[in-house]
Amino acid sequence: MKVEELDFELPQELIAQMPAENRSESRLLVLNRKTGDISDRRFSGIAEYLFPGDCLVLNDTKVLPARFFARRTTGASLEGLYLDMSGGGLWHVMLKNSRKLKEGEVFDLLSSHGSVFCKILAERRLDDGTWHIRPQSDLPAEKLLEHIGYAPLPPYIKRSRGGEKPDYDRQRYQTVYARQSGAVAAPTAGLHFTDELLNRLDEKGISRAHVTLHVGAGTFKPVTADNLEDHEIHSERFEIDAQNADIINRTHQAGGRIVAVGTTSVRTLETVAQSGGIHAASGDTRLFIMPGFEYRAVDAMITNFHLPKSTLLALVGAFAGMDNIKNAYTHAVKERYHFFSYGDAMLIY
Template sequence: MRVKDFNYDLPKELIAQHPVEIRDESRLMVVNKTTKQIEHRHFKNIIDYLNSGDCLVLNNTRVLPARLLGVKEGTGGKMEFLLLKRIDINHWETLVKPGKKAKIGSRFIFGNGDLKATVISDSEGGSRIVEFEYDGIFEEILDKLGEMPLPPYITEKLKDKERYQTVYSREEGSAAAPTAGLHFTKELLEQIKTKGVKIAFVTLHVGLGTFRPVKAEIVEEHEMHSEYYMLNKETAEIINSAKENGGRVIAVGTTSNRTLESIADDNGKVCEKSGWTDIFIYPGYKFKIVDALITNFHLPQSTLIMLVSAFAGKDLIMSAYDIAVKEKYRFFSFGDAMFLH
């Protein structure tokens, strides 16, 4: 299977640079993978497609303000740090720009010296292991000094940090938002609960690998990045109960989907579990537990468009994307949504 088979033409002006004013006023394309019917709605209408007894599975990860702007000690040269993964209380794997100025032993200052960093070692993919020095609580300092690590295709500054968080975000650790969840408001979630739909939360900390392009020409040769996930006992019981009683398991986002498919056994049951997943879902994959999927519109030739193609069929997805372009849907992280069922 060729990566270029998942390409499509996207006018630059359709890449959403900012979120819509009201979260659930974004548009919603509803795609029935059985009948091939496509409907055009607004996200608040998602409730019309959810049934009592269904289980909506949301990723409650919270994005760290992981972009730090500082200077090199001694020279004052400007530097950008992007926190990728916490190793222990003071050590992080980071991307540093410009990398050539971040040799082992180099020291950097952020803010008014509230935070300092020393490069300890090199890591894979050009990243660095750094040790931070600070007084107080790291998370509070990061919240004060850090910026949201928006994807490279968003060039406008985000006015409100919380608009790159879901309203139910709780577990800090992501380098990017699980963007399908950005469309939900607290009021909409309450309406969904009132309808008899079960709400369950998993955690998958989204890594920056989600934005890395697929460099292989053949899909099967791509090596997937790994991400940390958690699913607790209570959540497992909610999901299994819904499935046993004939309800659908509806994943909100590719991250929830990958978490569920990583944990589910061949009978479509999940259990309490945590760990790292590098599951790569592309056409030909047989889904074990996910019955429907809420997702955004993804980059051409990305692992995410391959996942949705596996779920609904490549021809249907590529046709739906062509329609979305013609209908001027908004694309990517701050863009509109799809419901595949």
Template sequence: MSAAASEGDTLADYDYDLPDGAIALRPAVPRDAARLLVSRPGEAIGDHIVRDLPGLLRPGDRLVVNDSRVVPARLTGERVRGDSVSRVELTLLAEDPPGTWRAFAKPAKRVAPGDILRFTDGGRMVEAELLSRAGPEVRVRFADDPLAVGSMPLPPYIAAKRAPDAQDTTDYQTVYADPAGSVAAPTAGLHFTEDLLAALERAGIALSRVTLHVGAGTFLPVKVERLDAHEMHAETGTVTAGTVAEIAATKAAGGRVIAVGTTALRILESAAVGGTLAPFEGETRLFIRPGFRFNVVDALMTNFHLPRSTLLMLVAALVGLPRMHAIYDHALAEGYRFYSYGDASLLFPDKS
């Protein structure tokens, strides 16, 4: 008989009820007009807007953003098997080797090795052969570049309500996006504008970049009740020597490091699993949940996350499970907008 789970060790600890109307289908306009919940230990939860950020931080603090660029990884087309034709959708995950992609297929049960897949956009068609399938994941060999006929991969809870459109090409991308590779946006960064970045610089708040290419696995549900049985999906990222040096200088001068988004936080802490931040390039499966020791990050700016998700567990690791529930109760009571296009929070950790 296994020992009883302690608080924060089971999936049920991360559940909450969210009204359907609280899910944002479009971002705030302008981006930095989104609301910003602020949680500091020992203080009442505060309500601000993202544009207030320069005054909520201190000169000498450093924001660290994830600069990964979202690729048009959602493909909608048809599966052809002899005379049988049916609709199929792919969300591309990674190209390996060149011309061959791993992807999530929907509906996966209707595709099989040998099927021909055809995707069109604006009169252009790209054809592919399905090589293998394992559950929802498939391997597909394309005759041409699939991104040429793809659309922005909106999260399932938005895509279920509306199709992606031209506005999402801008909305679902940060203003500082650079290396392409994500199939989901690092959404905390969507709130930043060029004006806000300039205001932060004037306030003496520095900016550093890391890269974590966000995979579609970020939306996969946790299927085990005990968290120690959960296996994280892999994502690739980079922390450069320059960013390491910038963070070290900030810490030495008494400044704080604020991760913009759970993805920035995960790659920073992945680069410091030995206790000291070092340059990093490669794959991470780091699972951050209550009991985790943070070596780099002093605070987190993040959106509001799905119930029973690993991102919610990360928040609980930072602020404590009771405070996490208090934050979400407050956000629901005050009408905050949730998920990728929703409002944000600025969270300072429980130091107890």
């Protein structure tokens, strides 16, 4: 598939810089993938399209405050993104403005107030440009990030040094059901749910299952190849336990629909389903879903609007059909929907 087929024109002003004031009052584009029909709704009314016996599958990953700031002894500023631990107390990070940084150099890790929190050693620059660094602190990474970190908003959401209201972003760039720490980007389709809305769906007889997929920075990696098949898909850690696998299987057996909330839930379910049915599993997935892929587990999905020429746009195109997705995105632009992480949502069924 040519990557150009995933391109579309998007006015910059439609890229959401802030979330809706109330989570569930974001807009919802509803796409019937069989007929191609499109409806404009509010997310708070999603229960209209969900039925007793359906099951929502939610990714319960918790976003780490993974963005941080540092300062070299020269006074030069650094901006970092924590990716994961690399063993032996080393952090694996991305560092902006690090071209002149040298291996073995010690610099200052700054607190959220701008003061020096601790020293940090630039241990090794990796071949892909990322770094292994070693904080000179006894705190575990997650605890240390609580002191120094900001919400790891994607680069198209503009915030100077963490923004004027960093606590607001840390709260809103997190689902209300997040519980398993490890992501450095949010599963954004879930940001539209409130506890109140979830309770209303419970009362309607819609069950819930949880999976975990820790969203990595690779989710924003642009596709630079001409052919989609030549793109190297990123790897992400996932887990589904026996209890939640059983909820999903019982839903299928009773004739209910599996409604995946977000492409991360889709990717988890379809990864597990490749080996036959839904069962307890964990590991790393490099599943690349593109047009021609045969879905085995997902009957409907809730998702945000994705970047042009992205693997996530290919994923939803594989589910709904590329013509339907192109029509839906043209409609969304015309009707001034908001796009990407803090933007509006789609329901595809």
